[in-house]
Amino acid sequence: MLDVNKLIQGDRRTAAKIITLIENDGEGKQELLSRIYPHTGRAHVIGVTGSPGAGKSSLTDELIKQARRHNFKVGVIAVDPTSPISGGALLGDRIRMQEHALDKGVFIRSMGTRGCLGGLARATKDVVKVLDAYGCQVIIIETVGVGQSELDIMHYADTTLVVLTPGAGDHIQTIKAGIMEIADIFIINKSDLGNTKRIVTDIEQMLDMSPRYKSSWRPPVIETSTVTKDGIENLWSLIRRHFESTRSSGELRETVRNRVCMELMEMVEDELRRHLWGYLNQNGSLNGLLDDLADRKADPYTESRKLVERFLNIKNKH
Amino acid sequence: MARKIRVLVAKPGLDGHDRGARVIARGLRDAGMEVVYTGLHQTPEQIVEAAIQEDVDVVGLSILSGAHMTLIPKVTELLRENGAGDIIVIGGGTIPEADVKALKEGGWAAELFTPGTPLETIVEWIYEHVKVD
Ligand code: B12
Ligand SMILES: Nc1nc2c(ncn2[C@@H]2O[C@H](COP(=O)(O)OP(=O)(O)O)[C@@H](O)[C@H]2O)c(=O)[nH]1
Ligand SMILES: [Mg+2]
Numbered sequence: 001m002l003d004v005n006k007l008i009q010g011d012r013r014t015a016a017k018i019i020t021l022i023e024n025d026g027e028g029k030q031e032l033l034s035r036i037y038p039h040t041g042r043a044h045v046i047g048v049t050g051s052p053g054a055g056k057s058s059l060t061d062e063l064i065k066q067a068r069r070h071n072f073k074v075g076v077i078a079v080d081p082t083s084p085i086s087g088g089a090l091l092g093d094r095i096r097m098q099e100h101a102l103d104k105g106v107f108i109r110s111m112g113t114r115g116c117l118g119g120l121a122r123a124t125k126d127v128v129k130v131l132d133a134y135g136c137q138v139i140i141i142e143t144v145g146v147g148q149s150e151l152d153i154m155h156y157a158d159t160t161l162v163v164l165t166p167g168a169g170d171h172i173q174t175i176k177a178g179i180m181e182i183a184d185i186f187i188i189n190k191s192d193l194g195n196t197k198r199i200v201t202d203i204e205q206m207l208d209m210s211p212r213y214k215s216s217w218r219p220p221v222i223e224t225s226t227v228t229k230d231g232i233e234n235l236w237s238l239i240r241r242h243f244e245s246t247r248s249s250g251e252l253r254e255t256v257r258n259r260v261c262m263e264l265m266e267m268v269e270d271e272l273r274r275h276l277w278g279y280l281n282q283n284g285s286l287n288g289l290l291d292d293l294a295d296r297k298a299d300p301y302t303e304s305r306k307l308v309e310r311f312l313n314i315k316n317k318h
Numbered sequence: 319m320a321r322k323i324r325v326l327v328a329k330p331g332l333d334g335h336d337r338g339a340r341v342i343a344r345g346l347r348d349a350g351m352e353v354v355y356t357g358l359h360q361t362p363e364q365i366v367e368a369a370i371q372e373d374v375d376v377v378g379l380s381i382l383s384g385a386h387m388t389l390i391p392k393v394t395e396l397l398r399e400n401g402a403g404d405i406i407v408i409g410g411g412t413i414p415e416a417d418v419k420a421l422k423e424g425g426w427a428a429e430l431f432t433p434g435t436p437l438e439t440i441v442e443w444i445y446e447h448v449k450v451d
Pocket of ligand 2: 050051052053054055056057058059093096145189190191192193224225226227228
């Protein structure tokens with residue numbers, strides 16, 4: 001029913017349906033993704049992170065405009081938090097992007113985090129692939145903007161934007177640990193509202209002291225306003241320059257290799273876990289051991305090693 | 319991961335009464351659904367396009383302007399034209415009894431909820447009518 005060829009030809013209903021299947025971890029997901037995979041790896045993936053209200057959605061809207069001006073087909077994944085209590089989510093980022101709703105060169109999808117702590121929905125990285133195969137040359141991911149583990153975005157994005165506001169300058173020390181290290185570009189948004197000098201200087205000073213930027217790219221700190229549009233064009237050209245620069249220096253290749261390595265290991269672990277448990281607990285054969293562990297007659301440090309050895313032996317005989 | 323019901327709550331036309339739409343959006347979220355809210359002043363075309371990209375099960379239109387007899391059929395028609403006629407269309411707002419009847423009998427809306435409808439009624443209706451296989 002879900003036809004990968006139609007996805008590649010740019011059928012938006014097919015794209016939307018495939019994304020739903022992936023989000024729901026539906027039947028046939030793996031096969032579908034393995035058929036999609038060869039058609040991916042072309043898009044420039046831009047991550048936008050920063051506190052709620054900083055202007056991520058508004059900036060995403062501006063970036064869509066810029067990308068469209070340069071004739072790129074654009075995909076947007078806007079992630080909002082899922083309520084841990086009800087399991088529901090209010091997905092409102094689209095409000096600021098609705099003027100692009102009728103543009104066939106723009107595909108916007110809202111997602112709930114669905115219990116994933118990383119600030120990104122678990123399915124996000126697979127949805128990126130769907131949009132990539134669908135033909136999007138630029139894919140923008142807007143994160144939730146809360147929590148330390150927001151840092152996930154750096155693993156999926158080629159270019160990561162950290163959005164701050166002038167008011168944040170007073171609390172520069174309290175900015176989330178780690179968030180300063182993941183930025184490829186710092187954006188001080190809402191420059192129309194007040195004094196941006198202080199926060200710009202603070203960040204520049206931090207960069208001077210930071211060990212990470214011995215690489216070819218020192219993250220620029222730029223001011224934008226989605227109200228006056230100041231700095232928006234500059235932002236777009238910096239984003240593209242970062243992409244080109246990391247591509248030609250080989251840094252991008254390295255990032256992509258790390259990304260696929262992480263992904264591969266995750267999948268291997270998932271697969272192993274499935275097999276392992278099936279083998280080890282055949283007909284509840286672990287029940288006795290569980291009692292022994294609970295009664296402290298055996299210890300898990302020794303037993304876990306023994307179990308793995310047993311598993312590997314069974315596997316070798318096959 | 320289980321299947322989640324996805325609902326688009328939209329305000330078509332020039333109507334600025336968004337209190338009801340917000341109440342519904344929040345209520346459905348608290349009932350465990352994923353609710354996409356697109357804000358005020360949406361054209362039927364924008365609503366339909368968003369519904370397709372977001373792959374929602376239900377489009378919910380909130381109309382307190384009196385323009386329901388044109389806006390609701392337009393959205394339903396466009397969904398069908400775009401091969402998305404399987405998406406359920408419901409709505410709410412100040413819609414007179416006679417119009418509710420006409421819209422439902424004409425097949426333009428599956429159900430309409432007028433002022434004062436308890437939220438639970440709406441939540442129950444959606445859980446009953448969306449297939450969660
Ligand atoms: C509050 C209000 C306002 C507020 C709106 C604030 C806001 N941001 O929403 C203000 C003061 C701004 C306002 C302004 C106007 N208003 Co006024 N307003 C009302 C009022 C008193 C209550 C509406 C309300 O918020 N109810 C509370 C919510 C929770 O209820 P609800 O929206 O009906 O939603 C319930 C159901 O309808 C249903 N539902 C609604 N939407 C949806 C969607 C889905 C998906 C589902 C499942 C269910 C559902 O579920 C909800 C829960 O039961 C109504 C009178 C009334 N009795 O409805 C007039 C009313 C809607 N307004 C009216 C008018 C005329 C105006 C103005 C044109 C007045 C003027 N001349 O300036 C302006 C126009 C504003 C604009 N830009 O469009 C008329 C509309 C007449 C018509 N339909 O032809 C009404 C009916 C008053 C009247 N009797 O004349 N208004
Ligand atoms: N003054 C001003 N307000 C802005 C600017 N960018 C966004 N906003 C406002 O800030 C609020 C939050 O914006 P939004 O894009 O939703 O932020 P997000 O939560 O980070 O996605 C909205 O009311 C916007 O209108 C800006 O450059 N200047
Ligand atoms: Mg946002």
